[in-house]
Amino acid sequence: MSEKLSLVKPREEFIEEIRAFRQEVIDVDDGLFHGVSALDDFEDISAWIRQCRLMESSETLPNPDWVDADEFMLVREADSRILGMINLRHRLNEYLAEIGGHIGYMVRPSERRKGYGKAMLALCLDECRERGLDRVMISCDADNEGSRRTILSCGGVFERSAVVDGGVIERYWISLR
Numbered sequence: 109m110s111e112k113l114s115l116v117k118p119r120e121e122f123i124e125e126i127r128a129f130r131q132e133v134i135d136v137d138d139g140l141f142h143g144v145s146a147l148d149d150f151e152d153i154s155a156w157i158r159q160c161r162l163m164e165s166s167e168t169l170p171n172p173d174w175v176d177a178d179e180f181m182l183v184r185e186a187d188s189r190i191l192g193m194i195n196l197r198h199r200l201n202e203y204l205a206e207i208g209g210h211i212g213y214m215v216r217p218s219e220r221r222k223g224y225g226k227a228m229l230a231l232c233l234d235e236c237r238e239r240g241l242d243r244v245m246i247s248c249d250a251d252n253e254g255s256r257r258t259i260l261s262c263g264g265v266f267e268r269s270a271v272v273d274g275g276v277i278e279r280y281w282i283s284l285r
């Protein structure tokens with residue numbers, strides 16, 4: 109991909125872009141958010157940005173049942189457009205170890221099928237390496253072909269399926285060493 113893309117932590121200068129991203133997912137994708145640190149719950153984008161900061165350390169987590177995590181936005185440098193969001197969990201709790209995995213993500217509806225999902229996951233895997241992770245677990249719904257292919261294209265190896273409320277997920281591991 110020749111475009112310059114980067115992962116950027118949410119910050120105030122992107123407030124209007126974040127708001128537009130959020131609204132597009134609500135309008136076009138029935139509000140089906142993934143990997144956005146509960147952006148759906150926040151009409152106040154500044155408050156969401158503050159929450160993302162608190163989520164980065166186990167010492168400041170707003171809820172003890174959550175795990176510390178980094179939220180990143182995939183930004184196209186040419187026009188500062190937010191193309192997607194991805195959440196990197198620093199560790200796994202019981203639920204994440206079985207179902208949720210280390211990483212959750214989404215590409216905004218108007219930018220899908222252009223290679224951004226793969227590019228975003230690849231950039232996030234670089235972040236995982238920098239954090240010293242040896243491997244990451246990523247899951248997808250068994251009928252989510254787009255997510256499965258994104259995971260496979262970044263080196264995902266199928267481990268097993270798991271039954272969850274209302275469906276089946278597939279678990280994949282990506283080795284980082």
Ligand SMILES: CC(C)(COP(=O)(O)OP(=O)(O)OC[C@H]1O[C@@H](n2cnc3c(N)ncnc32)[C@H](O)[C@@H]1OP(=O)(O)O)[C@@H](O)C(=O)NCCC(=O)NCCS
Pocket residue numbers: 142212213214215216219220221222223224225226227247248249252253254255257258261
């Ligand atoms: C899954 C998702 C992130 C993929 O993003 P994307 O930018 O469209 O993906 P890419 O363009 O990089 O495509 C990656 C691969 O998936 C394939 N793909 C993407 N969408 C697809 C679809 N709807 N059906 C079939 N294949 C699809 C592409 O052809 C490509 O395959 P290839 O590697 O064999 O060429 C995006 O569809 C999305 O945000 N979905 C809603 C949220 C979601 O499901 N998140 C994941 C939760 S587990």
